[in-house]
Amino acid sequence: ENVLTQSPATLSLSPGERATLSCRTSQSVSSYLAWYQQRPGQAPRLLIYDASIRATGIPARFSGSGSGTDFTLTISSLEPEDFAVYYCQQRSNWPWTFGQGTKVEIK
Amino acid sequence: EVQLVESGGGLLQPGGSLRLSCAASGFTFSNFAMSWVRQAPGKGLEWVSVISASGGSTYYADSVKGRFTISRDDSKNTLFLQMNSLRVEDTAMYYCARDRAGLVATAGVGAYWGQGTLVTVSS
Numbered sequence: 001e002n003v004l005t006q007s008p009a010t011l012s013l014s015p016g017e018r019a020t021l022s023c024r025t026s027q028s029v030s031s032y033l034a035w036y037q038q039r040p041g042q043a044p045r046l047l048i049y050d051a052s053i054r055a056t057g058i059p060a061r062f063s064g065s066g067s068g069t070d071f072t073l074t075i076s077s078l079e080p081e082d083f084a085v086y087y088c089q090q091r092s093n094w095p096w097t098f099g100q101g102t103k104v105e106i107k
Numbered sequence: 108e109v110q111l112v113e114s115g116g117g118l119l120q121p122g123g124s125l126r127l128s129c130a131a132s133g134f135t136f137s138n139f140a141m142s143w144v145r146q147a148p149g150k151g152l153e154w155v156s157v158i159s160a161s162g163g164s165t166y167y168a169d170s171v172k173g174r175f176t177i178s179r180d181d182s183k184n185t186l187f188l189q190m191n192s193l194r195v196e197d198t199a200m201y202y203c204a205r206d207r208a209g210l211v212a213t214a215g216v217g218a219y220w221g222q223g224t225l226v227t228v229s230s
Contacts (some may be wrong), residue, residue, distance in 0.1 A: 034216050041222040043171075043202055044144075044152065055218065087152055091215020094166050098152040 002027045002090050006099035012107040019075040021102045023088035028068045032092040035064055035073045039084045040102075046075065047086075078104070109133040109219045111203045116224030123193050127224055129186040129203030136184040139213040140206040143177060143188045145199035146223075155201070156188065160209030171197075193228045200218050 003026040013019055023033065031051040036044040046055040048064035052073060061076040075082055083106050090100040111178040115127040127143070156167045156177040165177050176189040186203055201224050204217035 032215065035216070043222055044217065045220070046216065046218050049207065049216045049218075089152070089154075089215075089217075095168050096154040096157075096215045098154070100151050 001095060002029065002093060003096050004088055004090060004097055004099035006086075006088055006102045008102060009100075010103045010105060012105050013078055014107045015078050015080055017078050019073075019082070019104055021073040021075075021080055021086055021104075023066075023071040023073070023086075025069045025071075025090055027093070029090040029092035031067050032090055033064075033071050034067070034089045034091065035062075035089045036089065037082075037084050037086065039081075044087065053084050075104075108202065109205065111219060112113075112188065113203050113221045116201065116226045118227045121194055121228055123228070124189070124191045124213065125193065125226060127146060127188040127190065127201055127203075127226070129221055131156055131184045131203075131205065131213065133205035134205070136179075137181040137194055138209055140209055141177075141179060141186045142204045142206065142214075142217065143186075144202045144204055144220075146202070147196075147199045150199075153198035153199075155187075157206075157211055157214060159211045159214070164211045166183070166211060186227060189227070193226075195228050197229075198226060198228050 035048040038044045052064045085101045110132045120216040158177045174192045203221040205219040206214040207216045207218045208214045
């Protein structure tokens with residue numbers, strides 16, 4: 001099983017600041033990596049797929065990069081609604097697996 | 108607008124059975140792979156199972172293999188998860204997710220999600 005490790009576990013930032021979230025996979029996934037946002041009490045929402053492609057309706061402040069085993073989600077300027085938990089997920093090989101999540105909290 | 112509405116969750120004892128449903132609308136259901144993803148209370152996400160658009164390919168997490176069965180009824184635009192021999196560790200919110208692709212080989216992106224149905228297994 002491909003283990004995904006996200007860092008940091010918690011990111012404390014203020015609105016307007018830049019957020020940089022990391023995801024490392026134990027095996028190469030090429031570019032088959034997605035990022036999801038989950039707000040409290042809500043279902044996950046797809047932000048980025050195939051490492052860098054924004055999903056429909058996702059604001060441009062969200063961007064993804066990386067390939068192989070190291071990936072980054074960047075939120076260029078945090079809006080109040082961006083404080084949430086973010087998960088990375090690989091689809092390179094079954095079972096598709098998620099990271100443990102990074103919580104972006106208000107500082 | 109894509110809509111996915113899960114139902115069928117509830118409280119039951121270990122060893123019991125349950126069938127979850129996911130009613131889909133707003134897209135051509137038969138064109139897309141569909142999945143179940145679960146989240147234990149306060150925990151992360153686990154991809155439980157996927158079924159291809161044709162229904163011909165299915166995959167299961169090792170944690171549920173042999174106990175859960177995913178299926179679909181394209182005439183009713185509905186996805187199912189039959190859950191047997193339930194365990195306490197199956198307690199979770201179960202989400203239905205629509206993929207971007209139809210084939211499992213190119214699937215694995217949860218493009219749209221329902222709000223989930225809660226399954227609680229407890230004695």
